[in-house]
Amino acid sequence: MKKMFRNANAFVDGIFMSSDILIEDGRITAVLPAGSGPASGDTEVIDLFGKYVFPGLIDVHVHFREPGFSHKETIATGSLSAARGGYTDVCTMPNLSPVPDSPEHLEEELTLIRQQAVIDVHPYGSLTVGEKVTEVADIEGVKDNVCAFSDDGVGVENDSLMEEAMNRCKAVGKLAVAHCEVKSLMGGKHLNEGLASKALGIEGISCESEWKMIARDISVSKKTGCGYHVCHVSTADSVRVIREAKRAGVDITCETAPHYLLLDEEVLLKGGCASANEALGQSGAPGQSKNVSDSINDLGADSIKIEVIGILAREAEQEKSIGGLVRDEKFLGRFKMNPPLRSRADREALLKGLLDGTIDMIATDHAPHSKEEKERGILGGPMGVSGIECAFPVLYTGLVKTGVITLEKLITLMSTAPAARFNIESGIREGATAKLCVYDLDEQYTVCGEKFASMGHFTPFEGIKVYGKCLMTVCGDKMIKHERNREK
Numbered sequence: 001m002k003k004m005f006r007n008a009n010a011f012v013d014g015i016f017m018s019s020d021i022l023i024e025d026g027r028i029t030a031v032l033p034a035g036s037g038p039a040s041g042d043t044e045v046i047d048l049f050g051k052y053v054f055p056g057l058i059d060v061h062v063h064f065r066e067p068g069f070s071h072k073e074t075i076a077t078g079s080l081s082a083a084r085g086g087y088t089d090v091c092t093m094p095n096l097s098p099v100p101d102s103p104e105h106l107e108e109e110l111t112l113i114r115q116q117a118v119i120d121v122h123p124y125g126s127l128t129v130g131e132k133v134t135e136v137a138d139i140e141g142v143k144d145n146v147c148a149f150s151d152d153g154v155g156v157e158n159d160s161l162m163e164e165a166m167n168r169c170k171a172v173g174k175l176a177v178a179h180c181e182v183k184s185l186m187g188g189k190h191l192n193e194g195l196a197s198k199a200l201g202i203e204g205i206s207c208e209s210e211w212k213m214i215a216r217d218i219s220v221s222k223k224t225g226c227g228y229h230v231c232h233v234s235t236a237d238s239v240r241v242i243r244e245a246k247r248a249g250v251d252i253t254c255e256t257a258p259h260y261l262l263l264d265e266e267v268l269l270k271g272g273c274a275s276a277n278e279a280l281g282q283s284g285a286p287g288q289s290k291n292v293s294d295s296i297n298d299l300g301a302d303s304i305k306i307e308v309i310g311i312l313a314r315e316a317e318q319e320k321s322i323g324g325l326v327r328d329e330k331f332l333g334r335f336k337m338n339p340p341l342r343s344r345a346d347r348e349a350l351l352k353g354l355l356d357g358t359i360d361m362i363a364t365d366h367a368p369h370s371k372e373e374k375e376r377g378i379l380g381g382p383m384g385v386s387g388i389e390c391a392f393p394v395l396y397t398g399l400v401k402t403g404v405i406t407l408e409k410l411i412t413l414m415s416t417a418p419a420a421r422f423n424i425e426s427g428i429r430e431g432a433t434a435k436l437c438v439y440d441l442d443e444q445y446t447v448c449g450e451k452f453a454s455m456g457h458f459t460p461f462e463g464i465k466v467y468g469k470c471l472m473t474v475c476g477d478k479m480i481k482h483e484r485n486r487e488k
């Protein structure tokens with residue numbers, strides 16, 4: 001069946017053009033000026049009345065949890081959640097069971113993808129066997145069926161092992177993609193080393209644990225010539241070392257995630273300390289915990305405001321909504337991820353990095369956990385939040401509506417740039433696979449994790465009013481229409 005999107009405000013070759021887009025058998029057969037496409041005949045016409053059509057969004061960092069952890073997410077629920085966010089392509093991280101470190105182990109994941117995925121899912125292979133950092137994985141054996149190689153979730157601390165892994169990635173023409181974390185410099189396991197950890201009297205996660213490993217990897221990438229991509233950059237120092245490496249000609253790219261751009265640790269100080277402290281008392285860490293209200297007073301918390309960029313803060317009335325939930329420890333798990341929300345200065349450095357091109361793309365690090373797990377809160381629960389379904393709306397609302405970046409730049413960060421680096425097809429043009437999403441950018445609604453298609457319902461953007469509703473996602477011959485009122 002032939003289909004035509006009439007009157008689409010489509011992103012074509014880097015600009016928005018009023019277009020008619022013809023699709024047949026999962027391919028774009030023509031992109032014409034609006035109104036000039038065929039009127040009827042054997043073509044189903046879908047009039048978009050000027051709604052936006054973007055190339056399908058691409059997320060190079062998601063956790064769909066299968067095989068191994070189906071109580072957190074499945075390929076079916078994860079891919080539907082991604083489709084609802086406007087994504088047509090995602091790259092799934094290999095911290096699975098079994099870890100895709102050999103053709104046999106990878107086949108388990110590929111089988112599930114073939115059975116369940118509603119969009120294109122590209123698995124990562126692991127860098128090391130079982131992500132145990134003792135032996136390099138069968139990189140040559142799985143290379144044809146993976147997008148790149150990573151040990152996401154753990155840092156490959158062994159220098160010679162990383163060098164061997166990068167040499168072998170280079171030989172098969174794939175990127176080495178790194179979760180950068182030096183365990184000995186990690187400190188605590190819950191929060192950034194900063195205002196909130198100090199207020200709680202607990203050890204925080206240092207910035208050094210991230211940028212030190214990036215710096216090490218840069219030197220290995222230089223030595224081996226292997227293309228290198230840094231996962232979820234969260235600190236100012238990380239941005240600095242990556243900027244310097246780019247200037248020096250290293251084959252390096254990086255991503256950050258929406259929560260690092262739009263939120264920082266102050267959201268926790270304002271919303272989290274009282275209940276987190278209570279949990280700390282319950283967790284049996286006597287002596288570490290101190291009176292939190294005193295600590296906040298020490299820090300002058302009256303002057304500390306949750307600052308979510310511009311319109312997000314104003315429209316969500318963040319202070320009020322999160323303030324109302326201060327005593328609900330279950331709520332706070334939604335701010336726990338690895339790396340953690342950093343300082344305001346770090347967030348500002350990430351925004352600068354986004355603007356000057358140091359940060360190449362935005363990935364979500366969609367990392368769902370079960371409700372029961374996340375309800376253990378900021379100190380007892382696992383790291384990781386759901387993000388793929390609301391990533392575009394929160395970024396559009398927080399960065400584009402406020403004038404920080406243009407819509408064109410956001411599409412580049414979320415589709416064009418990841419496509420180019422990870423060799424994934426993207427773009428609205430004649431002859432291309434039909435991969436696109438339709439967005440109504442005027443529609444406003446409130447983010448509600450309970451209504452996500454994902455099995456992970458914990459998002460740091462809970463309760464925030466956003467603009468931008470994805471109405472439809474097209475991935476080849478699959479056309480997925482999303483119910484208009486699902487978040488209302």
Ligand SMILES: [Zn+2]
Pocket residue numbers: 152153154179231232338339
């Ligand atoms: Zn990671």
